[in-house]
Each structure stands twice: as structure tokens, then as C-alpha cells.
Amino acid sequence: MAVAVVKDVLSGKFSVGDTVVVRGWVRTRRDSKAGISFINIHDGSCFDAVQVIAPNDLPNYANEIQKLTTGCSVAITGTVAESAGQGQDFELQGTHIEVLGWVEDPDTYPMSPKRHSMEYLREYAHLRPRTNITGAVTRVRHCLAQAVHRFFHERGFYWISTPIITTSDAEGAGELFRVSTLDLMNLPKKENGEVDFKEDFFGKEAFLTVSGQLNVETYACALSNVYTFGPTFRAENSNTSRHLAEFWMIEPEVAFANLDDVAGLAEDMLKFVFKAVLEERADDMAFFAQRIDKEAVSRLQNVIDNDFVHMDYTDAVEILQNCGEKFEYPVSWGTDLQSEHERYLAEKHVGAPIILKNYPRDIKAFYMRQNDDGKTVAAMDVLAPGIGEIIGGSAREERLDVLDDRIDALNLPKEEYSWYRDLRKYGTVPHAGFGLGFERLVAYVTGVQNIRDVIPFPRSPKSAEF
RNA sequence: UCCCCAGUAGCUCAGUUGGUUAGAGCGGUGGACUGUUAAUCCAUGUGUCGUUGGUUCGAAUCCAACCUGGGGAGCCA
Numbered sequence: 001m002a003v004a005v006v007k008d009v010l011s012g013k014f015s016v017g018d019t020v021v022v023r024g025w026v027r028t029r030r031d032s033k034a035g036i037s038f039i040n041i042h043d044g045s046c047f048d049a050v051q052v053i054a055p056n057d058l059p060n061y062a063n064e065i066q067k068l069t070t071g072c073s074v075a076i077t078g079t080v081a082e083s084a085g086q087g088q089d090f091e092l093q094g095t096h097i098e099v100l101g102w103v104e105d106p107d108t109y110p111m112s113p114k115r116h117s118m119e120y121l122r123e124y125a126h127l128r129p130r131t132n133i134t135g136a137v138t139r140v141r142h143c144l145a146q147a148v149h150r151f152f153h154e155r156g157f158y159w160i161s162t163p164i165i166t167t168s169d170a171e172g173a174g175e176l177f178r179v180s181t182l183d184l185m186n187l188p189k190k191e192n193g194e195v196d197f198k199e200d201f202f203g204k205e206a207f208l209t210v211s212g213q214l215n216v217e218t219y220a221c222a223l224s225n226v227y228t229f230g231p232t233f234r235a236e237n238s239n240t241s242r243h244l245a246e247f248w249m250i251e252p253e254v255a256f257a258n259l260d261d262v263a264g265l266a267e268d269m270l271k272f273v274f275k276a277v278l279e280e281r282a283d284d285m286a287f288f289a290q291r292i293d294k295e296a297v298s299r300l301q302n303v304i305d306n307d308f309v310h311m312d313y314t315d316a317v318e319i320l321q322n323c324g325e326k327f328e329y330p331v332s333w334g335t336d337l338q339s340e341h342e343r344y345l346a347e348k349h350v351g352a353p354i355i356l357k358n359y360p361r362d363i364k365a366f367y368m369r370q371n372d373d374g375k376t377v378a379a380m381d382v383l384a385p386g387i388g389e390i391i392g393g394s395a396r397e398e399r400l401d402v403l404d405d406r407i408d409a410l411n412l413p414k415e416e417y418s419w420y421r422d423l424r425k426y427g428t429v430p431h432a433g434f435g436l437g438f439e440r441l442v443a444y445v446t447g448v449q450n451i452r453d454v455i456p457f458p459r460s461p462k463s464a465e466f
Numbered sequence: 467u468c469c470c471c472a473g474u475a476g477c478u479c480a481g482u483u484g485g486u487u488a489g490a491g492c493g494g495u496g497g498a499c500u501g502u503u504a505a506u507c508c509a510u511g512u513g514u515c516g517u518u519g520g521u522u523c524g525a526a527u528c529c530a531a532c533c534u535g536g537g538g539a540g541c542c543a
Contacts, residue, residue, distance in 0.1 A: 030502050038502050051503065069494080085501045105494090108476060112493045113504060116477065119535060174542065211543090236541055237467055249543060328539095339539075392543065437543030450536090461467095462534090 005045035010090055014080045022050060022092060025130060026072045028113050037065055041076060047136055047283035051083065051091040052076050064099050069106040070113050071130065074099055118453050125457050125466045136284035137454050140277055141442045147276035148229060148250055151269050157225040157252060162212030164231060167204050168416055175235035176207035208233035213251050213433065214420055217396060220253035220431050221423045227252040237461050241450040242387060242440060246459040253433035259378040259395045262432040263355050266382055266391050267308045274300040277445055293447025300445065302352060309350045313359045316345060336363045339388060346383040353384045366406040369395035387444045393434020400424035
């Protein structure tokens with residue numbers, strides 16, 4: 001007798017008449033006076049639940065089956081049958097139904113088979129995986145992660161596990177979480193009263209990484225095509241629907257590449273993973289299109305079918321100044337674009353993802369490659385309608401003298417960058433890369449509005465439950 | 467961190483010119499009916515009205531502070 005997952009039963013992998021065992025959780029139970037009960041069982045293998053027919057001649061029909069409620073766990077032995085009802089091709093004729101776990105006091109089970117708000121579900125992060133929406137998000141998230149790895153693997157990229165603990169406070173990408181084993185109530189002090197980090201675990205100050213980029217550049221300058229895919233931590237006090245304190249980031253880094261090369265890579269990658277989701281998770285995407293966001297499927301198809309619009313920052317400023325739209329903040333060359341400006345460009349001006357390139361030097365990071373005009377750097381942002389910045393990238397400054405000029409101009413501690421500068425001293429090559437916020441990608445694909453609902457256990461300011 | 471909004475039954479929400487016993491739908495439970503499928507129909511229970519303090523004869527309702535959540539902004543991915 002075969003153990004089966006719901007997906008295989010529903011997709012016709014088994015023949016009518018086959019006896020299988022399905023294990024899962026009860027979504028709903030309906031009793032019919034025709035002498036049967038209908039029990040919908042989900043096990044996470046696909047969006048749909050399988051309908052189990054439980055006849056009233058089962059020995060535990062009255063004392064157990066009719067008492068099943070949402071959330072009970074069961075093991076069902078049954079024969080695969082063509083469904084006599086509408087809504088599914090196959091169902092299971094139950095021959096033996098074992099209750100593995102009851103729901104104590106169904107009145108208090110938080111996941112009723114009813115619409116819940118996302119905020120409510122978030123309070124039950126340990127039970128929300130059992131809901132349609134969190135199940136669908138989870139499968140799509142997995143599909144995207146696999147597709148990202150597959151995309152890079154097929155292109156000859158190596159996955160580099162950059163460190164999660166870092167001792168350089170010099171990346172400038174945001175506030176850092178401290179990693180320490182020192183006793184906070186009894187800190188070792190130096191003679192001048194400062195904390196003596198020589199006594200700490202690593203013998204110096206340590207933090208959680210805000211980006212693997214600087215580290216992964218070292219591997220790009222040896223293995224040519226590499227990427228990171230791992231957790232990233234920002235201690236920013238950001239309270240928005242698109243920020244997390246702990247999130248996952250994908251950072252490809254390409255040797256011998258310029259900005260346009262990685263802009264093309266970003267476009268190819270997004271199209272590749274969108275295609276994978278539409279093909280592999282059609283069931284979940286249909287649910288998102290039906291319940292969460294009507295455009296969920298058409299938006300992805302639209303991105304796949306069209307070339308990304310590329311635009312220079314300078315041209316974008318001109319468009320924004322002349323578009324006749326009233327903005328709360330004025331647009332002027334040399335300042336960073338506001339959310340409203342980015343939204344206008346992505347949502348109204350092109351209605352699709354847009355790649356903005358060549359930003360003013362002074363609003364971007366020290367490592368970005370100086371353009372010949374002396375005032376811009378080879379940086380790009382990919383802006384997605386509804387989400388905003390989904391990718392940020394740049395060509396990296398490979399000329400040591402130019403890099404040093406920036407480090408000096410910004411008063412950065414040059415000694416901290418000795419290994420980074422070594423890459424420019426010894427066989428330097430042009431190279432470029434970008435960072436993709438994985439949760440922002442999942443939010444964009446599913447249409448789920450809040451980033452806290454596309455990661456299993458969200459961490460944000462004042463919130464790290466579970 | 468700043469601006470705005472919200473917090474009432476297990477869930478979603480209605481209810482406030484301050485006034486007796488605070489309501490509906492869904493879920494749960496009991497029953498009816500039915501190859502049903504977020505089934506339907508009938509019956510039924512449920513509340514520190516976010517917390518603390520204040521104003522008042524009287525506060526879910528007005529005021530203050532705080533807590534939590536949401537939307538927007540900044541920071542960014």
C-alpha cells in the first residue's frame with residue numbers, strides 16, 4: 001500500500017482503484033445524510049486539498065469522524081476514485097481513518113476555515129502555515145529560491161557562502177547588530193573607560209552582516225561568476241511593509257563585467273524565475289490572482305514578454321520635472337529620488353520594472369565605479385511597480401587610485417579596507433554586481449502587500465516572536 | 467524616528483451629539499437537509515469595549531499618557 005501525497009492523488013498519478021495512505025490535516029468536514037462525510041485534507045504538497053469520502057459504516061464514524069474539526073491530523077487509507085461531485089477529478093473513498101491528533105477545544109483553534117486578516121495570522125506564525133495563503137506563499141518562495149539557484153548554476157555561477165558574522169563596521173549599508181559574548185552587566189573596560197573588545201569572543205568588535213558584497217567580490221576576482229544567497233541583517237528602525245531586520249539577499253558578482261552586463265543579468269534572472277513560478281506553481285498563482293491581487297499572473301507574464309526600460313538618472317530627473325505631476329518633494333539633479341518619484345516612473349511612466357542608471361556620485365557608496373563625466377557613478381536600481389526598489393547594483397571601482405580617492409574623500413578608515421584594496425593591487429579586473437531582496441521578490445510575485453507575510457518568522461523593530 | 471488611522475465576542479466588523487439589559491455575520495455547539503466542497507436552513511452560548519489615569523451624577527463613547535497593529539515618510543534590499 002503506497003503512501004501518497006495529496007498532489008499525486010489529485011493529479012492522477014494513481015489509477016482508479018489503487019489503495020493509498022494520505023496523511024495530513026483536516027481543512028473542512030461536511031456531513032451528508034446520504035450516509036457519508038466529506039473531509040478535505042491538506043498536506044502542503046499542492047494548493048488543493050483532497051476530498052475524502054467517509055462512509056458511515058466505518059467503525060469510528062460516529063464517535064470520531066463526525067467529531068473531526070479543522071486542524072485535526074489524520075491518516076487516511078482509501079481507494080482512489082473518480083469524483084462523483086464537481087470540483088475535483090479524483091477523490092479518496094476512505095476505508096480506514098485514523099485520527100492522529102485532535103484539536104482540543106475547537107472553539108479556541110485560531111485557524112478557522114474563514115477569512116482572516118494578515119495581521120491576525122501574523123500573531124499565529126506557528127499555525128498560519130496551515131492556511132491557504134501561507135501555504136501558497138511558502139511554495140512560491142521555495143520555487144523562487146530553487147529557480148534562483150538553478151538560474152545561476154546554469155550560467156556557470158558558483159554559490160559563495162559569505163560570512164554572517166563580520167568584524168568590519170565599514171560597509172556603510174546600514175545599522176549593525178552587535179555580536180558579543182561579553183557580559184553586558186559587567187563589561188571589561190580599558191583604562192580610558194571604553195569597552196575592551198579584546199576580551200570579546202573574536203577579540204574585536206563583531207556584527208551581523210549587512211551585505212556579503214565586499215566578501216563575495218574576492219571570489220569574483222578568482223572564480224569570475226559567483227553569487228551569495230543568504231540571510232542579511234539591518235538594525236535600522238524601519239517600520240514599513242517592505243523592510244525586515246532579518247531578510248535574505250541574493251548578490252551576484254561578475255568579473256570582467258560592466259553595469260550594462262549586470263543590468264542584463266538582472267533582467268534575465270527576473271524573467272527566468274517568473275517563468276519558473278508560472279510553470280511550477282500555477283495552482284498557487286491562480287489563488288493569488290483570485291484572492292490577493294487580480295494582476296498577480298498577468299503582471300509576471302507582462303514582465304516576461306517585454307524588454308526592461310533602461311533610463312539614466314539624469315533623463316529621469318528631466319522626465320519628472322516635465323511630466324506635469326505634482327510631487328510633494330521637488331525633483332532636482334543631485335538628490336536621491338523620493339518614493340513618489342520612483343513610483344511615478346515605474347507605475348505611471350512605464351508601467352513595468354524600470355532600470356535607472358548612472359546616479360550622482362555623492363549619493364552613492366564609495367565602491368561604485370566613477371563615470372568619465374566626473375560626477376556620476378555606474379550604479380543602477382531596478383524599480384518595480386508597487387514595491388519600489390527591488391534590486392540595487394553597480395560596477396565596482398577597480399582602479400586603486402580612484403578608489404582611494406573616494407575612501408579619503410569620505411574619511412573612511414583605509415586600513416579596514418586593506419584586503420578589499422588588495423583586490424585592486426593584485427590583478428584587478430572590472431567587475432560588477434547587484435543585490436536582490438529575496439522577500440521583496442516574493443512579495444512582488446505573490447502580490448502580498450506586507451513583506452512580513454512572505455517570510456516564515458518576520459523580525460522587525462520590537463518584534464521577534466517565535 | 468516622524469505624520470495619520472485603528473484597537474468592541476474565537477474571527478471580521480457595526481455601535482459614540484456621554485445615559486438603563488453592547489449588536490450582526492462567520493466560526494463552535496445542537497438539530498434539519500443535502501454527493502457536499504468557504505454547503506444551506508433553524509436554534510444556541512460568548513464580552514476586563516487595548517492599558518492606566520483623568521473629566522463627569524454617569525464613559526466603549528470625551529481628555530491625557532502608554533502599549534499593540536495598520537497606512538505613509540525616511541533609511542534601504
